Amino acid sequence: MCSQKLIRRELQAQRNNWMSGYGFSNIYEVFVRKICVGPGIEFDETNLTAEIESMFAETRLQSKICYVEKRGEIRVVGFAGMVNGSAIVSRLADRNDLVVSAPSFTPPSVYFFLEGDLTYYCVKELNDLFFRANNFIKDGNTSIVGRKRMKIAGLVLTKVTMNITGKNREKLLDHDGKIHFRTVTVRCYDDIKLEFCLNCLRFGHGVNSCSNKTKCAVCLNEHDDVCTPNGSMSTCCTVCPVHERGGHLTFSVNCPSYQRAVELNLKRYALDYDWVMVPNNIVYF
Ligand SMILES: [Zn+2]
Ligand SMILES: [Zn+2]
Ligand SMILES: [Zn+2]
Known part of the structure; x- marks a missing residue:
């Protein structure tokens, strides 16, 4: 892209609330679920995360694991950078008590x-x-x-x-x-499949799969009864943790939590965007 166009895009971004997506690398995700393989065989998935990690110990892939996340009964394993997807899937599928799938990415x-x-x-x-x-x-x-x-x-x-x-x-x-x-x-x-939870006010999942406590959008504390705020009501970001809360509004492109959520999904869906058109209001998610 020529520099004139770069500058033009930069100005457009400021005007239209686009978020920078520059320089993100890809993540390859694999979904792993443990199943019961027969009567009399003990089913225990409490150590599944550690088990998955140990399956890649002392391989080239060990250092490429950037997270193992629990989503319900599923563990999502994220690998950073260029990896051989089928090699990962076949290694995990070696174990007959694991069901492994790699979600295919939808077109942009x-x-x-x-x-x-x-x-x-x-x-x-x-x-x-x-x-x-x-x-x-x-x-x-x-x-x-x-x-x-x-x-x-x-x-x-x-x-x-x-x-x-x-x-x-x-x-x-x-x-x-x-x-x-x-x-x-x-x-x-x-459409980068952003999810926002109206129960705990966090990105990454919807209300129906939330297992966190209810966070109050008025006082920013965790409670689910009627809010009785003492002192002034909050005017800062309702999503960010305390140390990042100041200086920006909820769903602004300057919100670090929003930026992290966007970055993660760009990586996850292998979307190579310099600028991302994101909504600044929950209504348009
Ligand atoms: Zn939630
Ligand atoms: Zn409250
Ligand atoms: Zn924020």
């Missing part, structure tokens, strides 16, 4: 919200409208893949998800991350 996509119910349209007709209005290149891969009717504050909206190739995404960035449809222009967001 963006989403946006349009007023009204667009679920009645035929996809081809909608695609044609978007291609014409936005001057997209017909590459066979840019296409609407999801439509979800929703109601926000009494208003019927359709969340449209569109697979998008690099060249067509550049076109969106050129237009400040906005997409045209008929007479309206709306903001697009990169």
Whole structure:
């Protein structure tokens, strides 16, 4: 990219709340679950994390493990950098009490919200409208893949998800991350599968899979009864830990917690973006 374009993108980022995704390397993730292999055989998954780590001891891969995370009954093992995925899977699958899978990465996509119910349209007709209005290149891969009717504050909206190739995404960035449809222009967001929990106010999982205590958005303490704050109410970031809380608002692109969540998902989904179009409001997640 020429320097003029770099500067232009930098200014656009400031104007449109894009987050820098520059220089992140990839992570290869494997999902591991322990199963009961037969009657009389003791099933114990308490040491599964340690067992997984020991399976890579004294191999080249040992130093590439960057986390083993517990998500419900599943352990997610993340490997940093360039690794041989099938070698990892086959090593873990050597044990017959482990079920191993490597999630396939979805192609890059963006989403946006349009007023009204667009679920009645035929996809081809909608695609044609978007291609014409936005001057997209017909590459066979840019296409609407999801439509979800929703109601926000009494208003019927359709969340449209569109697979998008690099060249067509550049076109969106050129237009400040906005997409045209008929007479309206709306903001697009990169679909990087961000999750935010409204119970514990953390990134990385949804309310339904939360096992943390309820965090109060008013006083930022953990309690689930009526809040009786003493003194002034909090005006700082509700997501960050105490030592990082000051100087920015919740869901601002300057929030370190938000940045970490975005970085992790870019790595996880192998998305190579210089700038990421992220929402600054939970409503648009
Ligand atoms: Zn939670
Ligand atoms: Zn409270
Ligand atoms: Zn924050």
